[in-house]
């Protein structure tokens with residue numbers, strides 16, 4: 001695995017959109033949605049972490065996390081949300097999805113998230129296996145969450161380990177402070 005991860009910037013959006021249309025043909029994000037997310041990724045009060053994976057200067061994957069209710073704002077605990085995660089088809093099964101997820105969980109720890117949530121199509125078994133490997137557990141469904149196909153979402157949650165305060169429950173992944 002040779003892809004390098006770095007922060008997603010606005011000049012990556014065109015290449016990200018190409019992958020987005022291929023990987024999420026029914027509900028691809030628009031250019032404006034990516035712009036809006038990246039607008040919250042820098043500066044005081046930043047609440048997003050978006051990364052791209054680059055190989056030979058090509059975008060082969062990307063992922064993003066949003067943190068809501070940062071502890072310093074409200075006194076309540078922050079919650080992370082996996083907004084998106086995607087890997088170019090020819091790289092599936094190489095571990096890149098795991099690398100991207102590891103980076104998002106690292107960010108969740110930095111945002112002091114007590115838990116991380118995500119929604120996943122019920123028929124997306126590959127993604128669910130990836131999340132389970134990192135300790136996410138299914139907690140419910142959102143009926144008809146994905147439109148226009150009217151596909152249900154499985155809601156999954158990862159809770160911070162009580163002893164470390166970091167987000168992550170799995171011990172099977174290596175090389176990340178989240179589990180360490």
Ligand SMILES: CC(C)(COP(=O)(O)OP(=O)(O)OC[C@H]1O[C@@H](n2cnc3c(N)ncnc32)[C@H](O)[C@@H]1OP(=O)(O)O)[C@@H](O)C(=O)NCCC(=O)NCCS
Nearest residue numbers: 023085086087092093094095096097098120126127129130
């Ligand atoms: C989901 C996705 C990000 C995973 O990326 P990836 O690089 O393949 O991820 P990894 O290689 O780290 O792990 C894939 C895991 O999927 C599972 N998997 C692998 N092959 C599989 C198969 N044929 N069927 C079902 N699950 C499979 C395994 O758990 C595997 O982990 P393992 O190799 O340790 O057993 C990628 O498939 C993707 O971009 N899909 C399209 C976009 C998408 O669905 N995003 C998630 C939205 S919720």
